[in-house]
Amino acid sequence: MKERYDFDEIEIKWQKYWSERGLHKAETDASKKKFYCLEMFPYPSGKIHMGHVRNYAIGDVIARYKRMRGFNVLHPMGWDAFGLPAENAAIKHGVHPAKWTYENIGYMKKQLDRMGLSYDWGREVTTCSPDYYKWNQWFFLKLYEKGLAYKKASFVNWCPSCATVLANEQVIDGACWRCDSAVVQKELEQWFFKITAYAEELLQGCDELKGWPERVVAMQKNWIGKSEGVEVDFPLADAGGITDEKLRIYTTRPDTIFGVTYMCIAPGHPLTERLVTDKDSLETIKNKYGNQEEKEGLFTGHHSVNPLTGEKIPVYVANFVLMEYGTGAIMSVPAHDQRDFEFAKKYGLPIKTVIIPEDRAEEQKSGRAEEKEMNEAFEGEGVLINSGKFNGLKSEEAKREIAGFIEEKAFGKRMVNYKIRDWGISRQRYWGTPIPIIYCDKCGIVPVPEKDLPVVLPEDVSFTGKGGSPLLESDRFLNVKCPSCGGNAKRETDTMDTFVDSSWYFIAYCLKDDIDLKFQISNFKSLIDYWMPVDQYIGGIEHAVLHLLYSRFFTRCVRDFGVVSAGEPFRNLLTQGMVCKETWKCPDHDWLFPEEVKDGKCVHCGKQVEKGRIEKMSKSKKNVIDPDALIKKYGADTMRLFSLFAAPPERDLEWSDKGVEGAYRFLNKVWGIVYKNKGKGQELSSLIAHSLSPIASSLLRKTHQTIRKVTDDIEKDYHFNTAIAALMELVNEISSFNPEREEDRAALDFAVRNTLMMLAPFAPHFAEELWEAAGGNPSVLEQPWPEWDETLAKDEEIELVVQINGKLRARMLAPAGLTDEDARQRALQEERVKEMLDGREIKKVIVVKGKLVNIVLG
């Protein structure tokens, strides 16, 4: 054993050892209790960043801990390898996306290994490999067969910079989730997955997600956006009266239906073109569709009739009415809807109050209420007025009664609506899974037969960045024979959204070694069912709706194909916080690296530098830390330890260079202890607490207490920061421990060994090396997790706290097992306490067992 802690040598040594021994291989064995630990796989962008480091360090601790607890652990890793950056690199540097991607994977894999992560690489998944995306295509065909994949023309979100379509979930504040460009609307034909068919199940399933952070569940529910209401048909009227034609609306407020004073339809509504004669004005409205600044309307010149009142009301086209939600038409109740109110004011439409707050209902009865000018709509619930036979009902009742009445009279029916839209998966790019569809002039849309899978991306393409998808230029890809009639046909040239790839990769990991299955994937159901669902999933919050919702949907789809039994893919979810760091900004030179700042001044121009906020690490803000450099300076174990110690996993972590040094110091301290005591270890099996010296028994107690604390912290909510703090406390105690007798040495050895075992998931190489040096048989990771003895963990003495009227007045040492009466007596006998009582009347005395006595004075 070296005197100095040589992390580089140690880390390489043990990485080699683990890999040669195949310690991280997961074998399917139904007799063992499994634990599936998964971290979100990375996009192979080139190098890993601190966000990855934190994510994977957390996952690795869990995986290693669970292994020591005797679980059969599956801890895989792979690559979310399709996507735009590869294609952009191809355009910019002329390197093929596949070459670029695989080179990045090669480098990043080395980085992950250098971190000492315990992955079973035998199950590695690379989504851009035909072996993998073949199954995307197979799932697509299955979905198509079941009507869950379909094609339609619609207005879609178009990112001009990425030159492709985005799903609703991928538009953040009107901008592209990837490049932040403003998204525009464009009409396109594209493929959809019918996630709406599972909307209700996905919503119901939210209640099962007990192991998920509440806010993620809330975001998912919000996104699905269920609402319950009524669809009502309003007949259109012409000069001669009611026609057969009906305008169908959706409302969640049937209790306000007597207050309807006009109707609005979306510019894209099928009736719009027919009703409106002034095409120029209609065009203007269409252009303002979705414009949030101002509500614009256009009277169609037509009226409809409120089926409940018989009132004739005007029909408008309005830019704020969405075609995508409900029926694309609304009944407008300006008195009780702020949007309708604003619109009514602007166009001078009548406002009819039909709901009043309950407290005003009384005044109304006695006729005291005055019609006041309204400044805004009353959107709350209350009591109905001006509503015929429903007058006097409360909103809630009225909703039920009126909905019932509408159904009874066949004016309409109750209806549930969801905000969630079907998932548009077509992307007009090359580097993705080809959609296995062929277009034949004679036969129309023809799915590629299963036997012809995979449809492989052609190599003979060039990347110019101009025009459409490179796939359009590949004759060999594009021109095919129709599988149905044999005639000339063309392939679909769109590829799938990469979120399809990541919607089932966790299932792919369950298949041993190679997922290029020659058989049906469903033949492997028992294998998949052994591992699924994922017991612990760890990743960033940014996927709260995107990837996590798609995966929940997709897992249900493949469940229905007989691939897996579980519908919910992730039992427990940990969303780790961001890795942040302070930023520096120069008025002339923008963001600066820390080394570009000297004494608060910019090294380029000498101007005063502004210390910016603490923000998520990003290259553009120049506040990144390079994991490679960190490993070079301190080693992987220090890097891991600090990123686990600085904050609990779910919270944002503020990077601190000084803090890293603190973690490094801690490891060096442990190293020094083991070095100093090497070869002096004693057998501890003969240790019996009562025969020990006071110092030995105290150290023994602290060790058991630490095992309890560390185990609890990990088990409860993965609060590694406090677990590590507890280990530091124990190490502090060990380091000031001076053994005098044989049994002191044994106690010391016991404490050290247990420290190393508990340290193993956090700083695995370090723990292995010292475990070996301390005479243990490798590997420390194959040791069972230490158990604590409740008796030995018990304090012999406690500090008894005495309060008077709830204020701390004295502390004293007392034997641990003292009775309440004993505690009470001791407290009352205490000199200081006596002094303070000074003959005053004691009202009562409260004793908290083994902890505290509170004397309440009158």
Add this chain to the structure above:
RNA sequence: GCCGGAGUGGCGGAAUUGGUAGACGCAAGGGACUUAAAAUCCCUCGGAGCUUGCUCUGUACGAGUUCGAGUCUCGUCUCCGGCACCA
């Protein structure tokens, strides 16, 4: 606007079911060792007061419940995240 979450020393963060606020780490100050520095070790470290080991005060703010509140209840403020013309 709606839905979440948070607010504790100079800083990151601890604190079981309501029971000693500030564990652990960082920074800072003092000391030991050293020719010196680094490293290491020891001590101090929320604020105020003085008689230096004690008092008062202190967990965003204001009330309340309780023998006792960082923790529970109500109200207010601030910050962060998500959704947002969804009828």
